[in-house]
Amino acid sequence: MPDLSKITTIEDLRVIAQRRVPRMFYDYADSGSWTEGTYRANESDFQKIKFRQRVAVNMEGRSTRSTMVGQEVSMPVAIAPTGLTGMQHADGEILGARAAKAFGIPFTLSTMSICSLEDIAENTDRHPFWFQLYVMRDREFIERLIERAKAANVSALQLTLDLQILGQRHKDIKNGLTAPPKMTLANMIDLATKPQWCLGMLGTKRRTFGNIAGHARGVKDLSSLSSWTAEQFDPTLSWADVEWIKKLWGGKLILKGIMDVEDARLAAASGADALIVSNHGGRQLDGAPSSIEALPAIAEAVGNEIEVWMDGGIRSGQDVLKARALGARGTLIGRSFLYGLGAFGQAGVERALQIIQRELDLSMAFCGRTQIDQVESSILLPGTF
Ligand SMILES: Cc1cc2nc3c(=O)[nH]c(=O)nc-3n(C[C@H](O)[C@H](O)[C@H](O)COP(=O)(O)O)c2cc1C
DSSP, rough: OOOTTTTTTTHHHHHHHHHSSSSSHHHSSSSSSSTTTHHHHHHHHHHHHBBBBOSOOOOOOBOOOOEEEEEESSEEEEEOOOTTGGGTTTTHHHHHHHHHHHHTOOOOOOOOOOOOOHHHHHHTTTTEEEEEEEEEEEEHHEEEEEEEHHHHHEEEEEEHHHHHHHOOOOHHHTTTTOOOOOOOOOHHHHTOOOOOHHHHHHOOOSOOTTTTTTSSTTSSSSHHHHHHHHBBBBBTTHHHHHOOOOHHOOEEEEEEEOOOOOHHHHHTTTTEEEEEEEOOOEEEEEEEEHHHHHHHHHHHHHHSSSSSEEESSSSSSSHHHHHHHTSSSEEEEEEEHHHHHHHHHHHHHHHHHHHHHHHHHHHHTTTTOBBBGGGGGBBOOTTTT
16 A cells, blocks of 8 residues: 555656656546647636635634535545556556545446446445436447446446537647557557556556447457447537436436536426536637636536535545536536556545645635535635635
C-alpha cells in the first residue's frame, strides 16, 4: 500500500498518472476537442468565483451528506462515466466502483468501458451502481444492454445526449488510439517506460470493450469492433428516443450533456429524474461555455422541476461547493477520478475522493455553513458569478 499522505491535490495525482499511464491513454484523458478552449474554461471559470468568508459561526457537527436521485451520498459527488477506463489502469472500472462503494458515492460505468456490467456486479458483491448509455443504431443491442444493466443491479441510468457524433481530439488521432494499443515501435518504446502498467495488463483478461465484445452481432475481433463503434453511434437520436429509453428502463433516469435552457426545459418535460449540465469535459463542442457558466441559468429555469447536476472542471472540494451554491444538487468527476486511478489504482481514487471531501467540508465551514444542504448562492461574493 503506497503512502499517500503527501498527495494533497488532484494535481499531484495527475502528475503521477502522467508518468505511469501510457501516453496514448493519458492523452485520451487529458485533452479536449479542437483548441481545448472549453476544456480549459471548465477549470479556469471556477477560479473567478469567490466565497464570502464568515466568522464566529459554530462549526461543529458538520456533514457533507446529501442525496442524488433519492440515493444517500456521503458528499454530492458521483464518479462520471469515462470510456476506456480499464486502460488507465488494469481493471480500472472495478477499482473505481470499489472505491466509490467504500466512500459511499455512486460510480457510473460507461457503455464504452473495458470491464463489463457483469464484471462490476461480480466484483462489488452486487452493490448498486449507475450505468451510462450511448444510443446505438442497433436498437436490439440497446434493449439487451438495458436488460443486462437491470440484471447487474444498476440503480440509475445516465443517458448521454451530447455524443451522436464524435468531437475531434487531435491527440487521439496523432497517437492512433486503440484498445489495446497496437504494437508500433513508438508504442513499444513508450510502454517500456511504464512497467507497472504493463504488469497490470498482463495480469488481466479485460483489455477491450467489455460491454460490446461478444454481445454485439458481427463483432468478433478488435478491428471490426472499432469500426462497429464508429458506425454505430446513432446520429438520429431525438427526444422520442429519450421517451423510448425511459419506458424500456423504467427506473431512475438521468439526462447527460445539457448546456442550453431550452434543452433543459425539454429534459424536465421528459419526466427524467435529473439532468447533468455538461459539455462532456470539453470534448465535444469546443467554443461552448464552461459548465459552471451554463449552470445558473439552467438551475434557475428548471431547478424546481428536475434535479440539476453538473460536471466539468471539478478538481477540488471548493469547485463542488461553488457548483452546489450555483444550483447543482449533485456533481460528477471525470478526470479527478482518472488521475487518481492512473496514479495508484483504487487507493488513488480513494485519495482523490478524500482530498475533495476534506476541502469541501472545510470550505463549507469557512463560509459559515455546517450542512451541505444549507449551501446556496448567498455563500458566494456577488459580482463574481
Ligand atoms: C477520458 C474520458 C472519457 C469519457 N468517456 C465518456 C463516456 O464514455 N460517456 C459519457 O457520457 N461521458 C464520457 N466522458 C465525459 C465525462 O462523463 C464527464 O462529462 C467529464 O469528464 C466531466 O469533466 P471533468 O473530466 O473535467 O470532470 C469522458 C470524459 C473523459 C475525460
